Amino acid sequence: MSDKATLTVNNQNIDLPVLVGTEDEVAIDIKSLRGQSNVITLDSGYKNTGSCKSSITFLDGEKGILRYRGYDIEELANNADFTDVAFLLIFGDLPKKDQKEKFLNDIKDHSIVDEDLKKILESFPKSAHPMGVLSSLTSALTSFNPSSVNVNSESEMYEAIVKLLAKLPVIVSWVFRKREGLPLNYGDYSLGYVENITKMMFSKPNKPYEQNDIIVRAINKLLILHADHEQNCSTSTVRIVGSSHAGLFASISAGISALWGPLHGGANQAVVEMLYAIEADGGDTKKYMAKAKDKSDPFRLMGFGHRVYKNFDPRARIIKATADEVLGDLGVVDPILDIAKGLEKEALEDPYFVDRKLYPNVDFYSGIIYKALGIPTEMFTVMFALGRLPGWIAQWREMRLQKEPIGRPRQLYVGPKVRNFVDVDLR
Numbered sequence: 001m002s003d004k005a006t007l008t009v010n011n012q013n014i015d016l017p018v019l020v021g022t023e024d025e026v027a028i029d030i031k032s033l034r035g036q037s038n039v040i041t042l043d044s045g046y047k048n049t050g051s052c053k054s055s056i057t058f059l060d061g062e063k064g065i066l067r068y069r070g071y072d073i074e075e076l077a078n079n080a081d082f083t084d085v086a087f088l089l090i091f092g093d094l095p096k097k098d099q100k101e102k103f104l105n106d107i108k109d110h111s112i113v114d115e116d117l118k119k120i121l122e123s124f125p126k127s128a129h130p131m132g133v134l135s136s137l138t139s140a141l142t143s144f145n146p147s148s149v150n151v152n153s154e155s156e157m158y159e160a161i162v163k164l165l166a167k168l169p170v171i172v173s174w175v176f177r178k179r180e181g182l183p184l185n186y187g188d189y190s191l192g193y194v195e196n197i198t199k200m201m202f203s204k205p206n207k208p209y210e211q212n213d214i215i216v217r218a219i220n221k222l223l224i225l226h227a228d229h230e231q232n233c234s235t236s237t238v239r240i241v242g243s244s245h246a247g248l249f250a251s252i253s254a255g256i257s258a259l260w261g262p263l264h265g266g267a268n269q270a271v272v273e274m275l276y277a278i279e280a281d282g283g284d285t286k287k288y289m290a291k292a293k294d295k296s297d298p299f300r301l302m303g304f305g306h307r308v309y310k311n312f313d314p315r316a317r318i319i320k321a322t323a324d325e326v327l328g329d330l331g332v333v334d335p336i337l338d339i340a341k342g343l344e345k346e347a348l349e350d351p352y353f354v355d356r357k358l359y360p361n362v363d364f365y366s367g368i369i370y371k372a373l374g375i376p377t378e379m380f381t382v383m384f385a386l387g388r389l390p391g392w393i394a395q396w397r398e399m400r401l402q403k404e405p406i407g408r409p410r411q412l413y414v415g416p417k418v419r420n421f422v423d424v425d426l427r
Contacts (some may be wrong), residue, residue, distance in 0.1 A: 003018055005018050010037070012034065016029055016032070023060070040410045044237075052231070052239065052402075054231070056068070056391070056395060057230045058070070059087045061308040061310050063311065064311040064312050064313070066229070068088055068228060073314055073315060077221050081194065081245060082220050082387075083104055084221045084225075085390065086389075086393075087103055089227060089228055089394040090393050090394045103162070104376050106158075107166045108187075109166075111167065111170060113171065117140060117171070118174070120137060121133065121137060121184075122178075124178075130379050130381075131257075131261075131266075131382060131385070135171065135253050135257045135260070137138040138252055139249065139250060141164075141167060142250055143162065145160075148247055150250055151400040151401065161397070162260075164252065165389065165390070169386060170187070173197070175379075178191075183205055183207070186200065194219055194223065195211060195424035214325060214329050218326050219383075221319060222369065223387035224387070226366075226384050226388050227391045228395070229388075234264060234388065235255065237257075237258040238254065238392045239399045240407035243404055243405065243407045245406075248396055249406070252389070252393070256385050259385055265384040266380075267302065268363040268380045268381070269367070269378065269381055271303035272367045272371050274301070274303075275336045278340055279335055283339055285342035285346060287348070289301075292304075301343075301347075302358060303367065304360055305356070305359070312357070313361040313362050315361075316359065316361050316362045319361070320365055323369050330373075332372045339395065340367075340368050343378070344364070344416065347360060347361075366380070392397060
């Protein structure tokens with residue numbers, strides 16, 4: 001392969017470097033294009049534009065491959081716990097036993113949230129969307145940790161990272177419990193990271209808490225599967241906000257806001273809302289599968305197919321087994337979940353969906369699991385954010401350590417040419 005690409009513009013030949021990644025991905029480096037030719041590229045939505053070099057996550061949508069730092073997602077989801085994956089994403093390698101123990105203990109040591117944050121939480125109406133509350137509270141953490149992080153100091157970077165990993169699960173549980181009318185609480189120092197998440201969320205004030213290992217395993221897998229996904233909308237937001245040297249908490253808060261959108265993290269909420277709509281219309285799954293195939297029908301089947309994966313979403317294959325386990329072992333009886341099973345069965349057997357590779361994706365199964373666990377639909381994206389946290393941190397840290405320049409995309413101006421000002425009486 002040539003080490004350069006030649007672009008001809010206005011009879012001028014411009015040589016641009018060709019770069020090859022470790023997985024043989026090819027990129028044309030265009031950073032000198034405008035300087036050489038006064039020409040820019042236009043790529044709405046950045047579908048063909050690489051914004052950075054990253055060693056965190058590899059994704060091949062055509063082959064259905066997802067790897068964190070070289071480790072296959074299936075191997076991690078079936079063998080690791082979320083603490084392993086968080087350490088791997090942020091620091092580059094799976095932790096050794098002593099590293100993992102220290103990492104978890106350091107997180108626990110910072111898992112107390114300033115009591116004044118409760119006052120901010122109490123100021124939100126009960127009807128406020130949990131993602132808006134989470135974004136606000138995450139941003140507010142900056143007020144209680146005002147000093148900026150010296151990215152040249154490993155100790156300062158490490159402390160900021162463990163603080164955020166410690167405090168966000170507490171805030172997530174508070175957002176959930178306020179919505180459910182339950183008292184706000186903390187975890188237990190003797191428990192692991194995911195075990196504490198389930199305790200903080202599901203413990204009741206009038207009876208002893210009993211850990212359900214099925215729920216712990218399910219949430220552990222969901223968090224791992226959502227931990228990073230290359231340069232998606234929210235991750236790119238974290239990197240571009242951080243490129244202005246905004247702090248870690250502020251950058252993550254921006255990522256949470258980006259994740260809130262129904263085309264991104266809100267997709268699993270949209271799945272369950274679709275299931276409710278189908279139930280309200282009689283629950284006929286065959287009718288809605290026919291509507292999905294009708295190009296003239298505005299109905300959109302949520303949770304099937306994926307913007308990136310042109311084959312089966314590898315995360316969906318993993319979480320399907322967990323969904324079956326949760327529904328089977330918990331003995332949940334819910335007409336909404338029965339509709340979901342019907343849609344899944346038909347989509348996996350219908351030639352229309354099979355030929356187009358419109359398989360159920362991770363959002364479809366994660367929505368089913370969260371619904372079965374009794375988590376309100378408005379909290380689904382909050383759980384997604386909790387899983388994505390280590391990926392955002394890893395991406396922010398990588399961007400700062402690589403000293404990436406401030407993000408500043410160009411545009412193609414299509415507005416009016418120069419005009420003269422006209423006095424209001426003459427317009």
